[in-house]
Amino acid sequence: MMSDRFSAGLRQHLLDSANERPADGQLAAILDRVAVTAQRPRLVARLAWFPGRIGPFPSTAVRLALIAAALLAATLATSLLGGGGAGPSRSTVFEGTWIATDPGDGSRQTLDVNAGMTPAVHYEDAFSTGGACVADEVKVFTADGRGQIFENRLAVTYPAGGGCGLTTVPMETGVLDYDAATDTLLASDGVRWFRAREDGARPTPLPTIVASPRPESACLDLHGGGSYEASVGSLTLTATLPASTSWEGLPDSFLLSRFGCPDPESPVWVEAQVVTQVGPDACDRSGPALEVATAAEAISALAAQASIGGPDSVDATLDGYAGSQLEMSQSADFDASTCTDGVLAPLNDISSLDPGNILVVHVVDVEGTVLAVAIHWGSAAERDDQQLVAELDAVVASLRIEP
């Protein structure tokens, strides 16, 4: 009983003494910082924060065994989907017209998906209430895109954006997962799409937001190898990935993870960004950054950057475009807590350099655009894995850049 009464007394004490009143200006200070802080790309955010993470693999052999098992499972799943998914009149399960209700305003949305593994896709919102159509009399928002099908996932990019006629706005990549049990598509934003009936009738009523299950990941499965394409500013980058590995990639920006989206314990990934500025200090990024117009200027600024230690650069090319390569590392005992946002980041738009990490950055000129492609190594142990190094080198060497 003593324990119960002590606990009750302690609980009551804490409840009585709690001060839940924010300090003056505390809320405003936080919102001010949020206003000037960018969100991390989805994959990077997941790598930086992963609730319920699994432990590191005890050895390379175990890791490879797990990857092999995953590949076998993926192969089996592919055969099952391929065997039973597509009807006789469709080349893929995605082909056809899909209907959903816009959760924002209840308007009808339509998605027309053509045949093939990279189908042409037409999106239409019957009544747009967003700012894109504010000047248009007719509020029908349309966009034409191109899809890529990976097993039961369709990722659609809209290179020309969309709009109601007067204005065109950029469109985010749409990711939709096919649910064979219900013959529906579940979008990454939680909206469920229903197949339009053959007689032209549309299913009513249409559910809007689906709370669960939600897709576990918006990453593209690239486990079977092949080609991965994503936009980087005005450039389009394509990488060729080897089979029998567990690469996954973001659909809406160029970011490839070697060990699959949900595994942050072996954080080896490749990302690409256009570089326009380099800060004078990788840690304190509160000051003005230096504008860079060429790869040479970017490399020079990086070499002079404080808190990194002047990394050496060597000449390098990407897809024939000339530039340099430099390797940056951060010792495991470096305290980044005093840095802006608590991280060391040589290039603002590239993943941060956390203690123990190694960042190999290629910077090249692509017809007036400075392109950075970075390989992020989670630790020296990964960097010393010669097989992995060779694989990453091959991926970077496979890059094709379209201005």
Place this chain on the structure above:
Amino acid sequence: MRVAHIIGNAAGRRGEGGGEQVRDLVVRARGGDRDAFSELVARSIGRLTAVGRMILRDEYAAQDAVQDAFIEAWRSLPGLRDPDRFEAWMRRLLVRACFRTARHGKRTASVEIRLTPADEPAVAGAERHLAIHDQLERGLARIPAQQRAVVVLVYYLDLPLADAALAMDIPLGTAKSRLNRATNALRAAIEADDREPSRVGEQLA
């Protein structure tokens, strides 16, 4: 447990409505909507600041930790798969930020959180009540921040020990032993502090 718990809710003392609305805010904020995130901050800042104050026992350190936690939340929100886990996620970020702040010893020398006005005239029973509160406060001030954290999570937020362990990134067994050490230390502190052990014993036993 739904998101509504942490959003303006204290240990279940207030209503649990608005979960869907909060979920919608989380989904919007995850997509980059700063207004939605601002609303989430406004709804939860008081509660999280109270937790930070209890763990760190320093007003400014607590404010720093809460700010760090919110900024980290904003940056990493795109990686949050399940919006319904926002509450637990935010809690974990705050605890991490508190430990980081405590490790760096930012202003943690100052321990000044007054509970009840000391100069308030004593009324029947109030003096004894005040003495116990003072002793608990001194006890809490003496134990390490990591032990205070588990006490706050379990006794103030009313979390199951497993959830507290998750928030602190430690195994359940570690959380159990940490809580045990904390409560033992609090009892010992009270006994050492108390000039009249039998009276305190009466109140707590």
